[in-house]
Amino acid sequence: MRKFLLPLLIAQALAVNAFAEGREQNNEVYSISEVEDLAPAPTSNATITSYQWTKDVHSSRKASKGTASIISPLMVPHTGPTTIPRTSAINVMSTVNTTPIFWGSSWTNSTFASDKIVGLTVWYNNLHSSPYISAVSEYTTLNHLFIMSKIDTSATNVNSSNSGNVLAEVCKVVGTANLNANGYYPVYTDVARGTANYCAYHSAGTCGGKLVQFAFFFSLDNDPGCDPVSPYAPPAGSAVAQKPGLVAGVSSAYQQSQGLAALANVSAHELMETVTDPAYFPPTGGGYWGGWYDLTGAENGDKCAWTFGPSNTRLSAGTVLIGGFDWKLQGEWSNKAQNGTGGYPTQGGLLKGCVTGS
Template identity: 45%
Template sequence: MKARVFPAIAALLVLAACSTPDSPTSPAPSDPSYSQNPNDEIQNDPKVHVHLARGHARPGGGGAKLLQYHGGAIMTSTAVQAIFWGQAWSSSSFVGDKITGLATFYGKVGGSNYMKTNTEYTGTNGTVGSGVAYGGSTTDNSAAPTGSPKVSDILAEVCKVIAKPESNGYYPVYVDTPRGHAGYCAWHSYGTCGGTPVQIAFFFNLDDDFGCDPESPSSTGHSQGLAALANVSGHELSEAVTDPRNGGWWDASGAENADKCAWTYGGLVSFGGTSWKIQGNWSNQAYANKSGYDGAGCISG
C-alpha cells in the first residue's frame, strides 16, 4: 500500500529522492478507513509500499477496481538474495526453521503458478516474468535496528552485505526484531548501491505474531513463524516485480496487486514439492471474467 501524503509534498520528496522517469509519485488514497499512522515515517514515505497487518488493511485494497499502469519499468526476471540481520539468526531454531524454510520458498517459487499470477502486466522493458533465481542468503549477526527501521537503514545494510548488486536484484532483509506496535508486517522499496538500482524489502520477526500469519499455518506443516514470513514474503515479491520503482501497476487508491487481495486466500499454493498458505494477487483479466477465487480478481495460481 502506498503512503497517503499531500500530492505537492509527495512530489517534492520523490524528486529529491530519485529523479528517474520510472519513479512517479503514487496517488494519495482517499479512503478514510485506511489505517494510517500520521507519525510513522515509513507509512508516510512515498517510496515505501507497506503490507498492513490484518485489521489495518482496507478490504479489497480500498475499493478501486482495476490496476493501472504508470509508465515505468517492471521486472522481467528476478534475482533474489536474502539477508538475515540480527544476533538471533545464529540460533539453531532460526537457522533450521526460517532460514532453511525461506531458502526452499525462494528456491522453488520461480516459474510457479503463483508467480505466473503476475505475468499479465507489462512495462517499458517488457512483461513481468515468473522466473526467480535464488542466490542464497547472507547472515549479519550484528545488532539489527530496534523498532521500525528507515528505508535508509535497510538500503545501507543491503549495500554493505551484497558485494555485487544486480539491477534486477531483489534483496529482502529479515531482522530478528518483533513487530511490536507497528501496523504493518513488511514493506518494499528501492534505491541504488554504488550506482546500481536495487529493489529492497524489510520483514520483522513474526514469531507469535498472529496479525501477520495466515491463521492456519499448521495446514502446511510449517512453524507459525515461517508460515507468517512466507505469507508476507510472497506478497512483497509479487508487488516488487509488478511495481519495483513506483512506475508500475497500482489502482486509483494506491493499492498494488497483492494489496488488493490482502488477507484473502484461494487455498494452499504448491510448488517444488512444498505447500504454503499465501495471500492472492490481483488480476485485471480475472476481474473481467469474474474468475478469481473471490468471485472477482484475486488469484493464487
C-alpha cells in the same frame, strides 16, 4: 590560520545545510502533490483507500444493500513523469534475481532460526516452477532466480526497520560492486513487530548509483497480526510453535514452523509487488513507482492481502505447492480475473480479482 578556517567552516556548514534543504524541499513537493491529487502513488499504500459515490450506483443501491462504489478497482500501468526519459513504457521486472539476507544476532540461535532459512531458501529456489508465478503473468513474463542467501549476525536495533537502514544493510552485506541490476533483496530480521501496523514492506534506493530493490520483514514469530493461520504450521503462540522443522510430503501435519509460514506469506506479497511495481530512479533525481497500481495506490498484493483463494488440488484455502511443500499464501490481484472469471473475492467481498495462480 584561524582567519581562514572560520569562514571555511561556515561555508562548509552552509553547503551541508543546502544539501539537506534541497532534499527536504523535493520531499515536500512530492508530498503536497500527492495530497492534492487524492490519488497518490502507492505510499504505504494499503493504508490509503479512496472511494467515490457515483449517482447511478448510489441510487440503484439505495433500496438494497449499501456498498461503496470504487472509482475503478483495476490496476493501471504508470509511466512516471512524462518529462523523464524512460527505458520502457511500463516499469515491471521480467527477470528477478533474489538474494535473501538474514540480519540479526538471533540467526545464530537455533531455536529462533528454526527452519526459516532452509524453508525460505526452498521457497525462493522453487518459486519459478510453481503455479503461483502465473499470478503476475498478465503484467510480465517473470523469470525468477534464487541466487544465494546471506547471513549477517550483527545486531539489529529498534531503528532497523527504517528503510534507510535496511538499504544500508543490503549495500553492506552484498557490496556495492556485487549489486545485481535485476536484484531483489528481502531482508529478514529478528526484530519483533511490536505495535507497528505493518508486517513487512518493499522499497528501493541506490548504492553508488546502482538501483536496489529490497524488502524488510519483522520477525513474525507468535505474531497473530501477521499470521496467515496456515494449516501446515502450529498456531501463533502455541507451545509447539518452534518445534517442527520442514517436513516434505506431509501436507496435513505441522511441516513448517509458524514463523516460517508467516514469513512465506508476506514474502509472496512483497515479491509480487516488487515485480509488478518496482521503484524507478531516473538519473535526473527523485524516485517514483512506475508500474501497476490502482487509483488508490494499492498494488497487486495490497488488494488481496489476508485473503486466501480456493484450492482445487490441495487441502486448504490459499494452498500453493512450492518445492514439494504446501504453503498458505495470499492471492494477488488480477485485472483479468476481475473482468472475467477465475478470481475469488477481496476482503469485504466487493470485488473478485484475486488469484493464486494456476
